[in-house]
Amino acid sequence: MNSFEEYLNKILQKVDASAETKRELYEEFLDHLEQLRRSYVTDGVQDAHAIKLAIADFGESGLVGGLINKSVLPYRKWLLALSWFVFTSYSLIIVYQLLLSQSRLILRHTELPNPNFIPFQTILMYANRYQSYNFDTWFFNLFGNVLLFVPLGFLLPILFAKARRFSMSIVWTMLASLTIELTQLGARLGSFDVDDLVLNVLGGAIGYAVWIMADVGWRTTLHKLRPAIK
Known part of the structure; x- marks a missing residue:
């Protein structure tokens, strides 16, 4: 031991x-x-x-144990339940928006663009030719794909201990994004674009960074509470 x-x-x-x-x-x-x-x-x-x-x-083991009983356990169960509720709701929204929405279903009857396997090609196209697109299209294809995965990067380390390592969190985020991209391609709900993976993973990394800051704040709070434990 x-x-x-x-x-x-x-x-x-x-x-x-x-x-x-x-x-x-x-x-x-x-x-x-x-x-x-x-x-x-x-x-x-x-x-x-x-x-x-x-x-x-x-901290000293006896004090930490007392702190957990008095200040952590009463709220831990509810926080985990809330996190699972948010995660489930978020997952359903993502599945609907990216796979089941009316705009996606319409794509099944149109000719889709060729898949893009060249990293940053689509990102640079939207960045350099922003004046050629309306704002909604431009914003969603650049920043929307990032923002969509920020909650995932934040929630994964809360719910799964293995995802508290940055590398594992990124791998899980990439797998989630790749699953969506391949499903869109196979069901003709969108075209495969490697830049979507890049932007989704960036969003997951930002969410992970937010969790790190929240985690540091939580540990700081624990340190401040320790003197109050009798």
Whole structure:
């Protein structure tokens, strides 16, 4: 058993929650500790000492366990339920807008543009010839494809521990975008454009960055609350 495992087990012994909730908390806190450790190692601290500093930053196990019982658990269940509700609603909206809307269904009876496999070709076309398009078309094809995936990048790390790593979050965002693009192509609901993937992934990365800032704010709040735990 390594130092993080021993430390987290001591914390969770103080927590009055189900085994499933404890497992989720364990994964979440381990991820935070690993982030702290990596930050210290990047600054030149030896790994063994970085682990000790990360644990010290996180707080004394008994106090953290008490804080979880008093300040985190009462709201965690509702926050997760709200996050799942938002995620489900968002997913349904995306599926409707990109696959089932009337404007998409009309495309099945028209001649679609050839697929674009050249990165940035469509992006540069809209950027350089913006005066040739009406604002709605120009805005949606550039910024709309980014904004559509910002919520996904924000929600994935909240709901799935593995998506708290940037690389995994980007992979999942890319797979979601690729699934939509291939479905549009196969069902004749749109043409495949690699630039849609680029813009969707950019949106996911922005959403992930927003989650990082929110996560830092959450951890800062925990540090401020610790002195109040008796």
